[in-house]
Amino acid sequence: MSVPAFLEARRSIRAFTGEPVDRATLDALVEAACVAPAPHHSRPWRFVIVDTAAAKQDLATGMGAAWRADLARDGVPAARVDELVDASHRKITGAPALVLGCLTWDGLDRYPDEARQRAEFGMALLSLGAAVENLMVAAPEHGLASCWVAAPIFCPEAARDALSLPAEWLPHAMVVLGHPDPAYVGRVRPTVPLEDLRAFR
């Protein structure tokens, strides 16, 4: 029983050196993302590369404001809200590059009923996940490490508007990318408890 080495090589790395990531490499990673499977031969994704200080700042500020409002509504104490939002801001502005995975309805089917419309959206979201995984799996070949960051799925409109993206591009996934900090110690990957996670019928 073994997992292919290229799959094992993708780990969530949360610390990077200051070395920038060149745009040709980022383009290569987006190309890798775009060979992922998708429903109806569609590509309901758009990828936004965020590698300028100004755009990182705008994204961190826009998503931070949305998260701050959510946390305040949840009754989280103000000092803790500051702590969480500041840490998130540092994570975004400190990353050498970020890729936002956005969903569009381009190429997807439309249904008159909500149940099938929701299923169609679910298919698109699954395919975005596959595309993001492709991108992250391709990164080590370029000497890069990555980590998926959940934030935009909670505030897609805030992320879109922060970067002045087209109205129909809704960010649902974010990956931070860079050259891995050699001092970063990744979390131990638990073994796969196959007996608990799969069934045969």
Ligand SMILES: Cc1cc2nc3c(=O)[nH]c(=O)nc-3n(C[C@H](O)[C@H](O)[C@H](O)COP(=O)(O)O)c2cc1C
């Ligand atoms: C949809 C999704 C959202 C995630 N969001 C975050 C996040 O916000 N911050 C973070 O540090 N890691 C995040 N991760 C990374 C997971 O923590 C990580 O994949 C998991 O712990 C397994 O570790 P590994 O990727 O090194 O195998 C996310 C992963 C996925 C798939």
